[in-house]
Amino acid sequence: MTTSSPPRLHPVYADMPVTIFEHMSGLARELGALNLGQGFPDGPPPAPLLEALGRSSAKGSHQYPPMAGLPELRQAVADFYRRTQGLEQARDGVIVTSGATEAVAAAILAVAAPGDEVLLFAPAYDAYAPLVRRAGGVPKFIALKPPAWSFDRAAIEAAISPRTRAVILNDPLNPTGTVASPEDLAMLAAVCIEHDLFAICDEVWENVRFDGRPHASLLAQPGMAQRAIKIGSAGKIFGATGWKVGWIVADPQVAAVVGRAHQFLTFTTPPMLQSAVAEALDDARIAADCVAQWASSRSVLLAALAEAGFAVLPNVATWFACIDLEASGIALNDRTFSERAVREAGVASIPLSALWEGADMPRHIVRLCHCKSESMLREAVSNLVRWRDSIGRDCLNPFPSQRPEPEYQRSADKHHQHR
Secondary structure, three states: OOOOOOOOOOHHHHOOOOOHHHHHHHHHHHHOOEEOOOOOOOOOOOHHHHHHHHHHHHHOOOOOOOOOOOHHHHHHHHHHHHHHHOOOOOHHHEEEEOOHHHHHHHHHHHHOOOOOEEEEEEOOOOOHHHHHHHOOOEEEEEEOOOOOOOOOHHHHHHHOOOOEEEEEEEOOEOOOOEOOOHHHHHHHHHHHHHOOOEEEEEOOOOOOEOOOOOOOOHHHOOOOOOOEEEEEEHHHHHOOHHHOOEEEEOOHHHHHHHHHHHHOOOOOOOHHHHHHHHHHHOOHHHHHHHHHHHHHHHHHHHHHHHHOOOEEOOOOEOOEEEEEOOOOOEOOOHHHHHHHHHHHHOEEOEEHHHHOOOOOOOOOEEEEEOOOOHHHHHHHHHHHHHHHOOOOHHHEOOOOOOOOHHHOOOOOOOOOOOO
16 A cells, blocks of 8 residues: 655745744653743742632633723723833724734734845744745844844844845844844834835833833834834733733734734634733832842842853843853853753753854853743742762863943842832
């Protein structure tokens, strides 16, 4: 009997390896390791959010909501940005999506046609490049350099060609936890205007900042109102990543086109979740309490790492902190460190090189998630210390890099306290 192979599947997905997040979280589950790799809080969402969900589940609709989102959530998003960032955005410029990744996909599909080039900054969220390729576009990576991870106009200009259509900006930046400066934002806006580019602004970490400063969006820069698509996430604001409630904010004419892409991806998002998020966004205390809780756990991780002699790159945002292995006296590269640490120390991490394409890839930085319980964070660092001290002199650098003190966080970030 003759057997035949299955028909060819799309190469973007058929040839794609398992993501680093699935790989490390799978190992953490299999081995019973402490998962400081994939970013999600271990605790439940805020009680007021769950109470709002109970009310909306009991009394609200369980049928298809409007494709663009419940009117009350679209208005709550517009009001939230007006109150927290000074953005004057109309409700009809908000489209609710099933999570921020879906919002990114809809924005890319709305902007990039086959053959268009899209600029990405490395390190980058690993969904960007496959989504650009599936839309028929060509991702072009621009490397950012540690420890500041700042934007270089000359490098950006050098990457632009007549086929460049858009740039994707993740600010605050995952995995580094850094924030674009006002000068960076002004420069990026000027480049977009000069070269007639769209900016897809992944700003899901906008509310998870520990420097006491409000987030500033590229959308608010002069000349960007009709060429920027801002993406937000209730999962990041409230620590409820499984809810998958996100949104895009843009000029209403631009938002309408993104909405047409969205309607053929997920079409709608569960109405009871939308209603609960709308209620929570209207109460500023809920999001503020989340950030205060994460600021506390962040301080625990930073202090424990510093006491143990790990060099931590500076950061003021997100749920993550990055260790410079070389400066910490560890000779292993990031992938080897992560593979061995999860198996031998029982701690899962993310190697930064896994979030990179192209040249200038750093191989000495790993990311740890800090939105965990204080006891778990202390146990994880203790495990890493015992393992580091046991792996042998061939894996340790007896002369770690001596960097100026301001470049590394060797204390619990005493200069950046959340207000």
